Amino acid sequence: MTLDNLIEIVIHGRGGQGSVTAANLLVAAALKDGNKGVQAFPVFGAERRGAPVRAFARISESEIHLRSEIYEPDVVIIQDESIMNIIDTLKGMKKDGKILINTTKSPDEFDFSNKFNVATVDATGIAIKHDILVGGIPVVNTPILGAVPKVVEKVSLPAIQEVIQEKWKGDAGKNNVKATNDAFKQVELKF
Amino acid sequence: MSVMINTGNYIAAKAAVMARPQVVAAYPITPQTTLVEGIANYVESGEYTGEYICVESEHSAMTACIGASEAGSRTFTATSSHGLLLMHEMLHWAALARLPIVMCNINRVIGPGWNIWSDQNDSIAQRDTGWLQIYCSSNQEIFDTIIQSFKLAENKKIVLPVLINYDAFIISHTSMPAYIPDQEEIDDFLPPLNPAWKLDVDNPVAHGTLIGTKYYEKLRRAMHDAQQNAIKLIPKIAKDWEKQFGRNHGDLFEKYQCEDAEYILISMAAIGAESKVAIDNLRKQGIKIGLARLRIFRPFPSEEVIALGKQAELIVIDRNISIGSEGAMFNEIKSALYQQSDAKVTGFIAGLGGKDVPYGDIEKMCKKAIQGKTKNHQIWFGFKEDD
Numbered sequence: 049m050t051l052d053n054l055i056e057i058v059i060h061g062r063g064g065q066g067s068v069t070a071a072n073l074l075v076a077a078a079l080k081d082g083n084k085g086v087q088a089f090p091v092f093g094a095e096r097r098g099a100p101v102r103a104f105a106r107i108s109e110s111e112i113h114l115r116s117e118i119y120e121p122d123v124v125i126i127q128d129e130s131i132m133n134i135i136d137t138l139k140g141m142k143k144d145g146k147i148l149i150n151t152t153k154s155p156d157e158f159d160f161s162n163k164f165n166v167a168t169v170d171a172t173g174i175a176i177k178h179d180i181l182v183g184g185i186p187v188v189n190t191p192i193l194g195a196v197p198k199v200v201e202k203v204s205l206p207a208i209q210e211v212i213q214e215k216w217k218g219d220a221g222k223n224n225v226k227a228t229n230d231a232f233k234q235v236e237l238k239f
Numbered sequence: 240m241s242v243m244i245n246t247g248n249y250i251a252a253k254a255a256v257m258a259r260p261q262v263v264a265a266y267p268i269t270p271q272t273t274l275v276e277g278i279a280n281y282v283e284s285g286e287y288t289g290e291y292i293c294v295e296s297e298h299s300a301m302t303a304c305i306g307a308s309e310a311g312s313r314t315f316t317a318t319s320s321h322g323l324l325l326m327h328e329m330l331h332w333a334a335l336a337r338l339p340i341v342m343c344n345i346n347r348v349i350g351p352g353w354n355i356w357s358d359q360n361d362s363i364a365q366r367d368t369g370w371l372q373i374y375c376s377s378n379q380e381i382f383d384t385i386i387q388s389f390k391l392a393e394n395k396k397i398v399l400p401v402l403i404n405y406d407a408f409i410i411s412h413t414s415m416p417a418y419i420p421d422q423e424e425i426d427d428f429l430p431p432l433n434p435a436w437k438l439d440v441d442n443p444v445a446h447g448t449l450i451g452t453k454y455y456e457k458l459r460r461a462m463h464d465a466q467q468n469a470i471k472l473i474p475k476i477a478k479d480w481e482k483q484f485g486r487n488h489g490d491l492f493e494k495y496q497c498e499d500a501e502y503i504l505i506s507m508a509a510i511g512a513e514s515k516v517a518i519d520n521l522r523k524q525g526i527k528i529g530l531a532r533l534r535i536f537r538p539f540p541s542e543e544v545i546a547l548g549k550q551a552e553l554i555v556i557d558r559n560i561s562i563g564s565e566g567a568m569f570n571e572i573k574s575a576l577y578q579q580s581d582a583k584v585t586g587f588i589a590g591l592g593g594k595d596v597p598y599g600d601i602e603k604m605c606k607k608a609i610q611g612k613t614k615n616h617q618i619w620f621g622f623k624e625d626d
Contacts, residue, residue: 051516079242086244086415087414088413089408089409089413090412092412112415113513114598115510115513116595116597116598
């Protein structure tokens with residue numbers, strides 16, 4: 049494998065938000081888009097609801113031999129904005145790295161948007177709009193995936209929607225697909 | 240054929256079911272749990288129609304497998320860490336009774352201190368039981384190895400159980416794609432078990448009876464010979480697999496950039512995969528280095544190790560430690576080379592307790608060994624007493 053065509057993604061979220069599922073769906077979509085090397089894995093440890101969790105995804109044109117954690121991400125996805133207050137989510141970011149944040153704010157409102165490429169999308173609002181709730185809590189992992197093709201060129205929206213519909217049949221799948229459409233349209237970019 | 244993207248454990252479950260075992264008996268333990276959960280899903284969906292026995296402990300899981308295997312059934316189980324240790328007595332039994340059971344072990348730390356991450360002391364502690372031991376580094380390799388292992392275990396020249404190992408979480412919970420052949424293709428490669436012997440009420444045999452020293456020694460020697468036979472059979476099965484499915488993960492070793500190598504790195508499992516990236520980077524810096532990823536730890540491929548030692552200086556990374564001695568691979572490699580080659584061998588202990596071993600660290604280890612003047616020396620990489 050070569051490291052040159054490799055995209056490394058770190059997803060930050062809280063336990064129960066489906067960060068690991070998001071990473072798995074993301075790479076499944078990337079595989080459908082013809083990327084031969086894909087990999088998704090979690091950092092296990094404090095698997096409690098609400099605790100900060102991380103999941104990793106790698107996408108490459110050739111088989112991936114790496115088995116270590118990601119220390120210098122190309123892309124960081126933040127499922128819960130409040131995590132940025134307690135964890136240095138930008139640690140190790142590549143110089144031209146991109147960060148996608150679930151927030152009601154626009155990219156300009158983050159002071160690091162001068163240094164990094166920032167994308168924002170209100171995934172929580174989209175989840176509520178499409179009734180994507182578990183136990184009354186909005187599930188943001190699928191809506192946020194709709195914004196990913198704008199940030200990660202190697203993944204397309206149709207592939208993401210295909211893997212979502214394979215995982216959730218019927219109305220649940222349809223609502224999640226609608227949510228990804230909204231996220232794709234609504235994501236604000238400052239690249 | 241189809242492509243399946245899922246974790247090492249779920250792909251192991253798929254392979255286990257496609258091998259059509261008549262009996263699976265298992266007890267859940269982190270991080271093996273999702274493997275048996277995967278098999279349970281196949282029971283639910285009807286894809287697995289064999290007997291699935293939920294037992295109350297790993298000791299019982301292995302005894303259930305022993306009973307089933309003695310009755311002539313193809314048998315599969317999986318465990319990890321303390322589960323494997325609890326089986327220890329029965330592991331000897333399964334091997335001495337010459338039962339071709341196939342088991343996955345997800346390499347996990349032994350406690351206390353309590354920890355669920357990867358290291359190999361659980362399986363290394365079983366090295367003298369008579370089980371063949373294979374170490375995998377990708378989800379595809381796990382799938383292919385499980386099917387191949389039934390063929391290996393059940394061969395009349397082997398008839399021994401096989402333990403397939405892979406890293407906790409780093410492999411067991413990592414999603415990667417795997418090509419899954421059609422069931423008919425698997426059936427073609429792996430026909431139903433025709434047991435070397437079995438308990439049969441219509442044709443009664445005595446089994447496990449009291450025997451004297453002479454015959455006991457014969458039984459032990461036969462096991463040892465069977466393990467030696469595996470040295471030849473493993474590459475043959477790997478070739479047959481490649482012929483049918485187009486993939487070969489290496490047989491005893493997977494060799495990478497070894498042809499002109501003056502230094503050869505020997506590592507296992509997940510570190511073995513990561514090592515390829517380190518080798519690429521070291522090659523770019525002009526260092527003639529290659530990788531021999533050890534796949535088969537039992538039988539230990541001594542002849543191949545000697546050939547490597549005659550070619551190059553060796554660098555060994557162990558994710559295990561025989562307390563009071565050395566890393567298991569380092570120890571056995573030096574033993575194989577004794578009076579056969581005076582190759583310099585440098586050993587490293589790395590990644591204990593699941594500590595991450597990124598390629599940058601592997602490069603550092605290799606450089607340290609290449610620059611070092613010490614011979615037959617072992618270093619705890621990155622170990623700081625006051626950390």
